[in-house]
Amino acid sequence: MTEKTPIVVMKGITIEFPGVKALDGVDLTLYPGEVHALMGENGAGKSTMIKALTGVYKINSGSIVVDGKPQQFNGTLDAQNAGIATVYQEVNLCTNLSVGENVMLGHEKRGPFGIDWKKTHEAAKIYLAQMGLEHIDPHTPLSSISIAMQQLVAIARAMVINAKVLILDEPTSSLDANEVQDLFKIMRKVRDSGVAILFVSHFLDQIYEITDRLTILRNGKFIKEVMTKDTPRDELIGMMIGKSAAELSQIGAKKARREIAPGEKPIVNVKGLGKRGTINPVDVDIYAGEVVGFAGLLGSGRTELGRLLYGADKPDSGTYELNGKKVNISDPHTALKNKIAYSTENRRDEGIIGDLSVRQNILIALQATRGMFKPIPKKEADAIVDKYMKEMNVRPADPDRPIKNLSGGNQQKVLIGRWLATHPELLILDEPTRGIDIGAKAEIQQVVLDLAAKGMGVVFISSELEEVVRLSDDIEVLKDRHKIAEIENDDTVSQATIVETIANTNVNTGKEA
Amino acid sequence: ACGSSNSGSSDSGKKVVGFVAVGPEDGFRTANEKDIQQAFADAGFDLKYSPTQQGDQSKQIQAFNKFVNDEVDAIILSSTEDSGWDESLKKAAEAEIPVFTVDRNIDVKDSAAAKAVVSHIGPSNEWAGEQAAEFVNKNFPDGANGFILEGPAGLSVVKDRGSGWDAKVASNIKVLDSQSANWSTDEAKTVTAGLLDKFKSENPQFIFAQNDEMGLGAAQAVDAAGLKGKVKIITIDGTKNALQALVDGDLSYVIEYNPIFGKETAQAVKDYLDGKKIEKNIEIDSKTFDATSAKEALDNGTRAY
Amino acid sequence: MAEKAKAQGNTLVKKLLGSNLTWSIVAFILLVIVCTIFQHDFLALSWNTTTGGLAGPLITMLQESARYLMIATGMTLVISTAGIDLSVGSVMAVSGAAAMQTLSNGVNVWVAILIALALGIVIGCINGALVSLLGLQPFITTLIMMLAGRGFAKVITSGENADASAVAGIEPLKWFANGYILGIPANFVIAVVIVALVGLLCRKTAMGMMIEAVGINQEASRMTGIKPKQILFLVYAISGFLAAIAGLFATASVMRVDVSKTGQDLEMYAILAVVIGGTSLLGGKFSLLGSSIGAVIIAMIRKTIITLGVSAEATPAFFAIVVIVICVMQAPKIHNLSADMKRKRALKAQAKAVAA
Amino acid sequence: MTTATANKVKAPKKGFKLDRQMIPTLAAVVIFILMMAMGQAMFGTYLRLGFISDLFIDHAYLIILAVAMTLPILTGGIDLSVGAIVAITAVVGMKLINAGMPAIVAMIVMLLLGAVFGLLAGALIEEFNMQPFIATLSTMFLARGIASMISTDSLTFPEGNNFDFIAEKIKLIDQPKAAHDLSINLGVIIALVVVVFGYILLHHTRTGRTIYAIGGSRSSAELMGLPVKRTQYVIYLTSATLAALASIVYMANIGSAKNTVGVGWELDAIASVVIGGTIITGGFGYVLGSVLGALVRSVLDPLATSFGVPAEWTTIVIGLMILIFVVLQRAVMAVGDKK
């Protein structure tokens, strides 16, 4: 295989940002007809490497050769013209346009009178269908589909370009198992047609399933290039995190279910909470020290339910009791005042406040509950920031950096720190481990268990059934914006149980089909 | 779908007159337009008043054309610009609507358009500029240095007042600098303060401010620089405030630009509509004031503005 | 050790070169130098016994800058929330008109001042309510207020230019605009104190951070429990209030309001000052110090125009060129020019090596 | 596997024919009709053919400017220089004609001159990171300054020029009384062509779609590999050139030119665009909306006059009318949101 001529050769790539060397002499070689993965922890420099290749960032030194020609792209457009199609880590689409247009932007089909919209939409439909989105009308506004589906749309868009190199930066982070398989099917087809694919993912299973070759980065440095099939997991993990895999605290076994004592009062008790068009009325109880998982497929309404619990959207039915008292959680401010916190799945648009520093991003929610004229004393603030930076292991450990310059995984850790700083009684985590490296994922899962052990109620929303099943005491199963089951997560319950429940329940009757 | 064909005359049988105006921009304008509105009301007309914004001629043209389409009985035009009216006037001529220009005369090239303009009523800007020059000539027979404060570049008033000055000013009178203060008191103060700083060594002795507002600002800067009385300030317009300042010794000479000619205008329109012959150019007399005549004028309390 | 110090020095220089503030100050100094060349005693200060303060070109410049400082400060906060306040010029006219009209109607000077300031706040609150409660776009809301505000000023004075210079008992107000504190123009001192107070309010409480948060990402801010509506309302109210003070400065200096000219176009100057000061019109991080320097630069440009004797016709073009030069000076592309060239040369060499 | 996927989401409601984005534009249509009807009912002259003709003839320039302004606003930018570009091109054009240059050549020079200012604005924005507001504010001052340096006189066409063929009225319906004639002129036709041009540019070219994409998110548009920089140049070049075209039409209409022409026109154009339903922060809006906005803006002044609004109150009343308009649109949108 190695005798193939590479299509992309990057050598000695160095990129410096003010104060950090994000990449330091990294090499990367892509071969046609191969899936190549960039491996590394959060902040290792994977995305930066991709942006270096596509000209989004200017390199400080090193060389890039594409198809035998030395190249220095001046942005995505240039790279695209040279046959490199890229789906960046954060979904980059235009929410003001329709789904179909987002797929076809810049590649609209043209007729004698400029763009031929009919043909363009037909083409879009085909690309969408490839991604398993045949049910989406290309005219739908992009803003009305969920983030996960937007990610699929972004990938569909990359297919439009007849590329020699296809780059996918964490495309699977918000997909469920089915979609991942759909995606892999397409990736294989594309690969077999001779395209080089660069792939980034934190899921080792996926890496071993789809990739041929790996380049491992650590702290911006090149560690090694290996063939996937010759590299055992332990060794890979060791190279990625720089310590032996055994040291990694893994929470292997399923947690024992916390039994609710008879007569115990829940922290949160909602009845018939719903909002027309987004989620049908739902009853939920959450007890102190309990982890409640929300399971369901994409678009099943988990996020919407989480948002209703937080007051981010206004429900149009239902009652909400907090510690036995009726409350009206009309907006996030009230929710926080009532010690409810919600960590969003949409990190970029609803989570981080990009230009503010990590420090400010940690403190801001706590500050908002205190009101703007009661600033947190500096000492106290320092202590809080220090505590959560350490607890969440945020890297780089510099609280004065703008949060937007952190890698995606580290942004997520800062955000969780933000909510913990408000000392909530109920913490709603929507996809908290999305895009998080294996080390950090274990850390976050441990944090969830610790919090519950300390008596916090936690709602855990995740597309990875595996972790939902492992961490939760109770699992609420949602389908098509209905709650279809509440499963006591004891030893008899496994991922398969949930999958069956979803497959076999008819939403309208609520009965097994 | 061509509307009801009612003539311009309103239900009460009053004659309708369209007034294409400038709008309340400063003391002069306000006094002038209020006077015209009042005079026409007194004379039993139904006056439709349409001001523009920021001296924008395009809005005036639109208003003018609207009046023509409304088939009013006459149009009073107080234009911000002296040209650009040919097309509109042609239309007025075709519709046989007489146009009376007030304050500022306009340039008409097209002969068909010129027919629409019946008469011009207003005082003369050039005359006012000339008076300023003559005052300076008289007071400084041995020559002097000074400044001119102009209105915004490009307005015809600014040019007319300037050319009046240029035409009459003696050769030994030196204008050190002329700057625009945008008709504004406050800007005039800043500009004058700067000029006084800059030309301290040249011993400036007069300031010709093209309107009262700027003159009053200049006076304050002169006062602040400790030069009150040493620098003679001449202004044009003759508002009450300026006359008061003249009495107080802040200003030295005020040339009236008489805005009160509503009666004359209304009379002219009435005469014309009654079929009488009227003069092509009705010039409105203006006065000049020094401290004594200003005091008289203020004391007898007849000044309307 | 020495090397470390040098490296530190280098990053400091880099930081300085990258900062908007540095370039604003450089621009200011350049303007002063140009003026001094044209008028040798430009920097000279003398004691004016009639007014009891320092006199000289720089002093009149500072006197004029006071009003820009006020509106630029309010504008900074508004712009930080990703809004804009085009009505400040008209608010100046309204507050000035209110003060002058009430004064000439015989109202006590302090009451007149209060009325003027209250009107400014009221207009600011209307802007704030329209933007925050009704969710109207700031640009169009304040554009409407800019039109309407000028109308209000005319209504207040019935279209005349109210004059209160001859009214008795106006000394306190006159002093605000024309007086001196320790030889320095009182209005400048007052303006600086107000800017400092606003700065303290923003930075010693969490207000500044919340304003920035709302400007950076309104939805994310809401999700952290901030009430964006409250913040938006607040900044427009503050902007209205400060514009009212600016209006008092502008009118009290001549004790006369010019309903169609007072504050005209000043919203543009304020926006320029804010941008020169390094706050982005897209919202987010703001710098009151930067805006203040921007405000003084605007006054300085106007002073330069007078000093150089730029003719009335050429004034706008001159202004434009100075602004363009300052903005270009601040462009990162220009700062990084040499580093960029070096980087490019190195890369070219490497590329050649690879190709060979 | 795919069976489960197929049922994942119910496709969003179909038959959603009326695009929500079009609501504000439709509101503009309705309000324009209401205003004309009200004018007609109360004063009886608003549906006269003469008035309607003049509405178009006198506002051809505003329609062109509104189309021009739509482009930058759709990207979240703005072009404050259009009024000043009208002034400088008018002054230069008039000077050239007076120097004996044929009208057509003068027109081409005017358009090129406009383009130069657009190019300058584009360069300031793209090469020197200036924000469009500031860049075009600078070019506005620059254009106005140069115009007044060239001449502050009111310039008129020399005898026997062939420029005013643009203003030559074509009577479609000729009645004995001028107020009932239906007429148009070449200026109106140019304006309509510009509208069609704007529509095609925005909806049937990739450049147009890139404009919308930039309005949605500039950084996304860049990462999607769209030619953002080139498009930005195109936008400011087009808006400035259209401003020059507006200048030609206006100048031909009134037969004179001056450095002070076009003061505040940028604000009228912006108001028109906003009334027409384009969102000032970019991403949403239609060129046809802007045209309607221009017409609505144009009848505000005559309505104020017809109602006899006192002088001091006119700007307040016009401001209030625009406000009511924007609030109404907002309300309609909110209702649309709920549905």
Ligand SMILES: Nc1ncnc2c1ncn2[C@@H]1O[C@H](COP(=O)(O)OP(=O)(O)OP(=O)(O)O)[C@@H](O)[C@H]1O
């Ligand atoms: N624009 C920037 N300015 C400054 N630092 C940056 C910038 N972009 C990235 N960095 C830094 O570069 C390093 C590498 O980031 P990068 O996004 O490439 O990580 P990653 O490997 O993709 O991580 P993840 O798995 O979390 O996505 C991080 O330390 C990050 O903080």
Ligand SMILES: Nc1ncnc2c1ncn2[C@@H]1O[C@H](COP(=O)(O)OP(=O)(O)OP(=O)(O)O)[C@@H](O)[C@H]1O
């Ligand atoms: N901004 C939005 N506007 C309108 N509808 C939306 C919006 N976001 C999501 N929806 C719809 O609401 C439904 C529930 O979406 P939600 O995001 O809650 O699903 P989820 O179960 O959290 O799945 P995931 O987050 O994995 O997509 C989906 O059908 C989705 O299409």
Ligand SMILES: [Mg+2]
């Ligand atoms: Mg990454």
Ligand SMILES: [Mg+2]
């Ligand atoms: Mg979700």
